Amino acid sequence: QVQLVQSGAEVKKPGASVKLSCEASGYTFTNYAIHWVRQAPGQRLEWMGWINAGSGHTKYSQNFQGRVTITSDTSANTAYMELSSLISEDTAVYYCVRVATSGTTWFDPWGQGTLVTVSS
């Protein structure tokens, strides 16, 4: 079955960077876009950006002011999301999600989520 498995929880200090991974299985990795969405405690879901896993084309939310970089490794069927210059407000659960059907922008399935805690 289609599955996205994310890397484990991270604790980082303010100003540091974090790089999360998302390993896909059960489908042809290069045929579907991967998006990243985060959820801070008690907050709504927030879209961060996406990558065309085949071409490597990316698009990011400007709300992150250039701090987000999404990459993919097709040999490992894995997508990555790096967030730099971390602040306490970046404490959140980060999800990788696949588009449900190639060319669409609704999300299914979701990874299990990775908790990132930013604290001095």
Place this chain on the structure above:
Amino acid sequence: DIQMTQSPSSLSASVGDRVTITCRASQSITSSLNWYQQNPGKAPKLLIYAASSLQSGVPSRFSGSGSGTDFTLTISSLQPEDFATYYCQQSYRTPYTFGQGTKLEIK
């Protein structure tokens, strides 16, 4: 950015009730509206896409309607497993944005 506003933010209901949740966009998003269900500590799950299409495997008691700026999610007869938080998401234009969520609680 397109702002998404859900109402109500919380709702108490009983098993067997019919429930409707509303989502309003700050500008027209045609039918580019999706609904997700999230249980505590879990990832969201896609229920409805393109405003009214039921995702495979989702019970038929869930339905969606609307276009333009106003959308609804209806659960025709609440089941115990439906008590969760529901989010709408616009996929019309990036940045894709979500509503603040509607928490459905047992009365």
